[in-house]
Amino acid sequence: MELRDIEIFLTLSEELHFGRTAERLHVSAARVSQAIKKQERSIGAELFERTSRQVRLTPVGEQLLGDLRPVFRSLKESVDRARLTAQGKADVLRIGLMVTNGHELRPFWDAFRARHPQWGLRLSHNGYMDPFAPLRRGEIDLLLSWLPVEEPDLTVGPVLFDEPRVALVANDHRLAGRSSLTLEALADHGIVGPDGPQPDYFEDAFVPFTAPSGRTIERKFLVTTLDELYTLVADGEIIHLLGNQVTRFYVRPDVTYIPVRDTPLLRWGLVWRSDNDSPMVRAFTDIAHELGTMSL
Secondary structure (H helix, E strand, O other): OOHHHHHHHHHHHHHOOHHHHHHHHOOOHHHHHHHHHHHHHHHOOOOEEEOOOOEEEOHHHHHHHHHHHHHHHHHHHHHHHHHHHHOOOOEEEEEEEOOOOHHHHHHHHHHHHHHOOOEEEEEEEOOOOOOOHHHHOOOOOEEEEEOOOOOOOEEEEEEEEEEOEEEEEEOOOOOOOOOOEOOHHHHHHOEEEEOOOOOHHHHHHHOOOEOOOOOEOOEEEEEOOHHHHHHHHHOOOOOEEEEOOHHHHOOOOOEEEEEEOOOOOEEEEEEEEOOOOOHHHHHHHHHHHHHOOEEO
């Protein structure tokens, strides 16, 4: 089994969705399907049960996942260490981002690189579904997440930035001409919810389950990606609530952003495993404390 095929299998085991796996690995869905079928022919058993509604591991797939995951991680770490040695680096700090505005946070990245040339810095996208899993699996050292995070095994550190929130509405929606909205509008029209694991308190902190009047803010559709969310908004099916950063990094001709005036600022802070005593994590959080919270 080739390393790329192993990576495809492991990623599909996490995503349980061929399209998301392809998007994450920057390959076609056909390439993912081809790799899995090849592995199944080689093993002589199905690794995934596939229906029109879901993908899940078979018992054979579960066993293979348990065997392959630590082996693949060890191989990847070995290659990474060799690459770091070639670059004159002792180690690399891995930060997962649940934001789209990483460019605006360059002061943090640049300060770390300038003060600690002995270490590398690697930024990666962190998904919204099961958001703390990469931290717990040791795939990243720090997570930049919206707050609060109330996980007993995770530590919350400094806030890097805060921002107001905006409602997303279709350009031809009847609300599109408004200068501002309140959360009651979300209860009027409905929003989307996460199609995957996410703590209730965490979801509620981003988009409340109820409006100030007590009315339910209905999750009319479940999505896993921003692209799915924007498609539903642009089609007029729902409206939604996001951080103001999208007005700068997700400019679209079919969607309008409207300020929401009765929500608190959305705070984005650093999170790490409580058992991770890495000097790189301490060094980065020290820089974050020193630079302070940015208002964007």
